[in-house]
Amino acid sequence: MNTLSALIADDERLMREQLRMALGRVWPELDIVAEAQDGKQAEELARQHQPDLIFLDITMPAQSGIEAAIALNGQYPIVFVTAYDQYAVQAFEEGAIDYLLKPVEDARLLRTRQRWEQKQPPLPQDWQSTLLKLSRQLDKPEYLRxxxxxxxxxxxxxxxxxxxxxxxxxxxxxxxxxxxxxxxxxxxxxxxxxxxxxxxxxxxxxxxxxxxxxxxxxxxxxxxxxxxxxxxxxxxxxxxxxxxxxxx
Incomplete structure (x- = not known):
């Protein structure tokens, strides 16, 4: 199987390490080429490394994952990672983009891999408007999970x-x-x-x-x-x- 490249973006070092370790167990063929600490850095590293897949935390300082996804304009497949399921479930359950809830579980990550290997679906037509709607939701108070x-x-x-x-x-x-x-x-x-x-x-x-x-x-x-x-x-x-x- 051909090696795939991936970028991990999360402002929490522990979360990046946890996801990297889980990917090593569930998807060892996936090469983590870079890690970002905020949305702006994720955008820059994505353009630099051209990864096949991006694991993107939704809530990050400086620039959110949603804002980074808008800036990347559908150039890279994205799996959103979030502690708040209301951001992900409703918006992406029927779309092309997968999502993972923190802390990421191996069984759920395996479903992401299987979905990728079966077929990468096209982006929905209202992709950008969905992201903008989600970006506005980030201003609402969210609580620890x-x-x-x-x-x-x-x-x-x-x-x-x-x-x-x-x-x-x-x-x-x-x-x-x-x-x-x-x-x-x-x-x-x-x-x-x-x-x-x-x-x-x-x-x-x-x-x-x-x-x-x-x-x-x-x-x-x-x-x-x-x-x-x-x-x-x-x-x-x-x-x-x-x-x-x-x-x-």
Whole structure:
């Protein structure tokens, strides 16, 4: 089988490495000729290396993947990679361009390879207008779907749906799941705007909890306490946030 060339574009180094490793397992004939950290660099490297395929993250600084795709004007087949399925599923499910959700899974990547090997479909006629519509959607607030956190001496990608609570101290924020404790350096004040307010509530100056994980609200001597599913310790609710539970 002839060797194919590919470009990977993602502003997260860990995501580029994860995708490169997955491609090595699923598509070893694919030669990664370059990696880009933003849309502008992706555009420049694509023109320089002329890859057969581009794996392009949608949300990147300086220039988004959508803007890069518009600039490249259909010259290269593109597989979009995104943490937000609303960007990809509706727009590309019936089109020529495939998409992958982060973190990329081998089984899904294999489908991309099989689709490529079967036949490369032509670009739809409304390709540019679809990209422009998607570009406007980037201005809407989007929320985290996964957390990159330290577990011991290794890094792990944790789905936001696994998180029971976030709890901060002076240097780190604890990410608590049913199966492990992990650490991130992002303080709560920076983390909170990135989380869906319908899924996560701040219940204390140093604590955020996932609403769906709350099993029981108890009254203690000093105020309300929360019992979370699959988590032993009770979580204290400060008086400033007690109003959140008036209807529970």
């Amino acid at each position: 996964w957390i990159r956190a330290s577990v011991g001496n290794s890094l792990r990608l944790i789905s936001i749906d696994e998180v029971l609570l976030f709890q901060s101290d002076e240097k780190y924020t604890l990410v608590q799941t049913a199966n492990c404790e992990a650490l991130i350096r992002t303080p709560l004040k920076e983390l909170l705007p990135q989380l869906d307010p319908e899924q996560f509530w701040q219940v204390h100056r140093a604590t955020l909890v996932r609403v769906a994980a709350i099993e029981e609200v108890r009254r203690g001597e000093r105020g309300l306490l929360l019992k979370l599913r699959a988590y032993g310790p009770l979580v204290e609710v400060s008086r400033s946030y007690a109003h959140l539970f008036q209807r529970m």
